[in-house]
Amino acid sequence: MGIQDIIEGKKQWRAHVARIKALPPDYQIVxxxxxxxxxxxxxxxxxxxxxxxxxxxxxxxxxAAGKGVIELVGSDVAAFCDGLLEDSPTYAQLYQESISRKRG
Structure with missing residues (x-):
């Protein structure tokens, strides 16, 4: 990773943070x-x-649709996040699998 990649990554992250700050306060919290x-x-x-x-x-x-954040994600943020990740591997799962292989 070169210096240009680092600079570009920082620019992208700052733009991302600016988008979050533009959201209503309750959306930012969620x-x-x-x-x-x-x-x-x-x-x-x-x-x-x-x-x-x-x-x-x-x-x-x-x-933009005028919905409240709870309307979008529900009252259980963790359950909503789990739904987004249901088909995606996590580092926690990979770690558990590596431990299982070492024991087996």
Missing amino acids: YREMQKYFFKVGPVDLTDGNLLSGIVDFLEEGV
Whole structure:
């Protein structure tokens, strides 16, 4: 990874953060909770940037449609996040599998 890649990555992250700050306060709170959850669970494809930006797209569409954030994601943010990850491997799953292989 060269310096240009790092600079471009920072620009993209700043643009992402600006989109989040443009959301209504309740949407920002839910987004941050989702982000924390994903960082704890560790979906493997989190680093490619599509998951978080896709969520912001989804939330922006909800704002444009005049929906409340609870209407979009429900009252259980973790369950909503699990639904998004149901077909995606997580680092926690990979770790459990590696432990199982070592024991077996």
